Amino acid sequence: MYCSACQREVIDYSNFCSFCGARQSPSVAPRRLMRSAWDKKIAGVCGGFSEHFDMDPTIFRIIFVFVTLATGLLPGIIAYIVAWILMPQAPYVVTPAGAPHSAAPQSPAP
Numbered sequence: 449m450y451c452s453a454c455q456r457e458v459i460d461y462s463n464f465c466s467f468c469g470a471r472q473s474p475s476v477a478p479r480r481l482m483r484s485a486w487d488k489k490i491a492g493v494c495g496g497f498s499e500h501f502d503m504d505p506t507i508f509r510i511i512f513v514f515v516t517l518a519t520g521l522l523p524g525i526i527a528y529i530v531a532w533i534l535m536p537q538a539p540y541v542v543t544p545a546g547a548p549h550s551a552a553p554q555s556p557a558p
């Protein structure tokens with residue numbers, strides 16, 4: 449593969465060019481926002497946000513509850529239902545260690 453800045457050949461899958469230091473574009477597709485398959489209280493929306501942003505799901509749930517209460521319930525409930533409809537369900541994957549885990553596909557399906 450070639451550096452997008454200096455056009456020199458760099459090692460495949462490297463994040464930075466060893467000649468000019470320019471950041472190389474990631475070779476994998478960006479992670480999709482999906483509802484969590486296993487970390488869910490209702491539909492996995494907050495769990496999906498926490499997995500996408502790599503944060504504690506409890507923080508998202510607390511923020512969601514406070515925002516819902518502060519806005520008079522209905523906007524938060526509608527937002528949750530819209531997210532439930534629009535966010536696809538993450539596939540349920542069991543890792544070799546046995547722990548359930550939601551996995552976003554690394555590349556689009558062929």
Ligand SMILES: [Zn+2]
Pocket residue numbers: 451452453454455456465466467468469470
């Ligand atoms: Zn370069």
